[in-house]
Structures are given as structure tokens and as C-alpha cells.
Amino acid sequence: MGMNFYNDRVVLNVLGGSLDNAREVYEAAEGHVAVGVLTADYPTVEAYVEDANRYMEVLEGNLSVGLGGGNPNQWRAVAEVAKYVKANHFNQAFCAVGWTRANLDGAPCHVNAMVAPSGTPGLVKVSTGPLSKDCEKPALVDADTVVAMAKEMGADSLKFFPMGGLKVADELKAVAEACGRNDFILEPTGGIDLDNFDEIMKIILDAGVPKVIPHVYSSIVDKATGNTRPEDVVTLMNKVKALV
Structure with missing residues (x-):
């Protein structure tokens, strides 16, 4: 089942509340899922790595190394984990993608670049790091340019967060079109539920x-x-299955 992450057009990303829960959801998704375990839930990188190895076994590599609610203060923990755990999926603040990719030392793992809605369709906020997120004048960049920059840093996708479900549907459409034009993966995140899932995915x-x-x-x-x-x-x- 482990190869589904790279082969599928749609891969779910859900949280694993425990090792047993991760096993349950992995089986429920028939392996078409990356299961998130958050660095924010661990006191040290070492503690995370120890647990992550157990998750890697149960999930056949389909572990999603998470920040924790998109918390950019966790960027260094995620980047450090990349040295020791070659999980299939890493979540990372835009500014720290290159650091994470370098620590993976050539392993073919998937790393996303977290960007945020800007308020203007076609523009994306890339200042999502621990310092830059609070800047008075955020860095708003054309969506196509953002994809190019993400590729240059070694990212495989844009993580568009926080969406608030369908609140920024017009912005989502614009960033999706940019990803479509540039053959890039998109990870919609924030406020997605069973009710709005179909519309967001469509x-x-x-x-x-x-x-x-x-x-x-x-x-x-x-x-x-x-x-x-x-x-x-x-x-x-x-x-x-109904969508694809």
C-alpha cells in the first residue's frame, strides 16, 4: 500500500491521535492517506523521532510530519526530523523548505511549502514564517511566481492555509489554476469537513x-x-472515488 502516496491523484491527509488510531485510519483509507503526527506534541526532536519510527512501520512510510496547526515556530523541529526520518510527507513553512530538503539528503520525500490567502485572488502570502507572519507588510506574490519559487527551494506542493473552508473559494480557484498551469501539487488546508469537501475538491x-x-x-x-x-x-x- 505504501506507494499510493506517490501514485494517487488524491491522497487524504488526516491526523493520527495514537499509534492504534493511525493504523485504523490507514486501513480505513485503504492506504490512500498520509497520517499526520505533529512535532508540536513532543518535547524534543528525539522523542518525536522515537515515536515516528513506530508510525512509519504501521503506515508503510505514509507519515506526515506536521508542524501543529500550521505553527511556524515548529519549522526547525520538522527540519531536524528530516535528518532521521524519511517520511513520505513533510509540512513546512515557506521560508524553511530549502533547509528541510537539504536535511533529507536526497531522499525522495514530499515537502510542502505553507502559504496563506492574501485577500486578493491570484496573490499568495508567502510570509508564513515565525518572524515574517507578523510583519506589518506581508509578502504577497503572484501565484505562478510562488510556484516557481517553491520549486526552486525543493518543495513539491503549496499548502494553502488557513482557508476557513470555502471562505476564500475565489482565492483557492486562482491558486489551483496556477498549480494546474505549472504542474504542481496543491494541499488545501483549514476548515475542510464532510460537507464542503466535494465543492473544495471540485x-x-x-x-x-x-x-x-x-x-x-x-x-x-x-x-x-x-x-x-x-x-x-x-x-x-x-x-x-466519486470525484476521480
Whole structure:
């Protein structure tokens, strides 16, 4: 199952609340999923790496090394993990993609570049790092140029976050079209749930994006246990099969 991450047009990205939960959701998605484990949940890189190796085994490599709610302060932890764990998927702030790619030492892992909506369709905010995110004048860059820059740094995709579901649908469409034109992967993230999933995916797939990695997080997490609900993952997989 491990190769699905690289071969599929759509790969889900969901959270693994525990090792057992990661196993459950991986089986529920029939392997067509990258399961997120967040560096923010661990006190040290060493502690994360120790656990990550267990997850890697259960997930056949389809671990998504996460920041934790898009927290750019975790960029260095993710970059350090890249030295020791060759997971199939890494989440990273735009500014730290090159660092992460270098630490992977040639391993063919997928690294995204986190960018944000700007308020203007066709422009993307690239100042998503720990210092730059708070700058009074954000760096807003043409979407096609952002894709070119991301490629130069060694990124495989743009992670478009936070979307707030369909709140920035016009911006999503513009960034998806840029990814479509430039043969680049898109990872829509933030506020995606079972209700808006189809519409969000349709916008992206219609724009000709070659591969989509939708992050569906808190909306399918059981608040009491902190685990992702396997039955919701099955529902999402059925939606994906209908779309592609």
C-alpha cells in the first residue's frame, strides 16, 4: 500500500491521535492517506523521532510530519526530523523548505511549502514564517511566481492555509489554476469537513491540478478521544472515488 502516496491523484491527509488510531485510519483509507503526527506534541526532536519510527512501520512510510496547526515556530523541529526520518510527507513553512530538503539528503520525500490567502485572488502570502507572519507588510506574490519559487527551494506542493473552508473559494480557484498551469501539487488546508469537501475538491480538480492532498483535521476528530474517526475517513474515501 505504501506507494499510493506517490501514485494517487488524491491522497487524504488526516491526523493520527495514537499509534492504534493511525493504523485504523490507514486501513480505513485503504492506504490512500498520509497520517499526520505533529512535532508540536513532543518535547524534543528525539522523542518525536522515537515515536515516528513506530508510525512509519504501521503506515508503510505514509507519515506526515506536521508542524501543529500550521505553527511556524515548529519549522526547525520538522527540519531536524528530516535528518532521521524519511517520511513520505513533510509540512513546512515557506521560508524553511530549502533547509528541510537539504536535511533529507536526497531522499525522495514530499515537502510542502505553507502559504496563506492574501485577500486578493491570484496573490499568495508567502510570509508564513515565525518572524515574517507578523510583519506589518506581508509578502504577497503572484501565484505562478510562488510556484516557481517553491520549486526552486525543493518543495513539491503549496499548502494553502488557513482557508476557513470555502471562505476564500475565489482565492483557492486562482491558486489551483496556477498549480494546474505549472504542474504542481496543491494541499488545501483549514476548515475542510464532510460537507464542503466535494465543492473544495471540485474547484481544485477542475483547475487541472495534477495531484491534491486535502488536509481534513479537526472536523473528523472525536473531541472526547482526540482520535480521527475511521468511519469519516471511509466517507471521505468514497467521496474521492466519486470525484476521480
